[in-house]
Amino acid sequence: MRHQVSTFAAWIAARKRGESEPARKNPPAFLIAEVARKFKEARNEHPRIAARILLLIGRIYQVEKRLDGQNAHPLDRQRARWLESRKSYDHLRKLARRVIRFRGITPGSAFYKALHYAIGQLPHLEACFQYGRIRFDNNLTENAIRPTKLGHNYANLCITTRTGCSSAANTPAGAAP
Numbered sequence: 719m720r721h722q723v724s725t726f727a728a729w730i731a732a733r734k735r736g737e738s739e740p741a742r743k744n745p746p747a748f749l750i751a752e753v754a755r756k757f758k759e760a761r762n763e764h765p766r767i768a769a770r771i772l773l774l775i776g777r778i779y780q781v782e783k784r785l786d787g788q789n790a791h792p793l794d795r796q797r798a799r800w801l802e803s804r805k806s807y808d809h810l811r812k813l814a815r816r817v818i819r820f821r822g823i824t825p826g827s828a829f830y831k832a833l834h835y836a837i838g839q840l841p842h843l844e845a846c847f848q849y850g851r852i853r854f855d856n857n858l859t860e861n862a863i864r865p866t867k868l869g870h871n872y873a874n875l876c877i878t879t880r881t882g883c884s885s886a887a888n889t890p891a892g893a894a895p
């Protein structure tokens with residue numbers, strides 16, 4: 719998370735310096751999916767509040783999914799976010815700040831930790847409403863690197879050794895690749 723915050727600060731600094739397209743260089747990544755995951759894990763403690771928070775996050779994702787399907791221009795994306803997602807976002811921030819003060823939520827609980835994480839991360843979404851090029855999360859990046867995960871068996875991707883695939887998994891021990 720520290721990297722994302724520093725990336726966000728660098729992005730804002732570039733914007734203040736007058737660079738017209740800082741998003742192409744180093745856009746901030748926000749993990750709204752991580753916020754949703756933490757509330758899904760903690761929903762047994764306070765199911766009604768968690769359901770409300772997950773519903774608000776779902777509304778934000780619905781708008782983004784529709785915009786992705788339309789291949790929306792950044793300005794159209796920015797406008798749609800302000801008109802459709804902003805109300806859910808504002809309500810989500812207010813709800814998280816209000817609920818964390820509730821006496822029934824203990825500081826050591828998973829639900830409290832999810833709220834604390836959300837309160838710390840949600841302000842970083844402001845840039846997404848100001849600039850349409852910035853994504854709400856980094857799912858595209860994660861999906862792009864997923865095939866290179868550790869422990870993945872790449873042998874099924876190689877048709878023959880002539881295709882340029884020479885790895886330890888396909889080469890017998892002691893043999894030259």
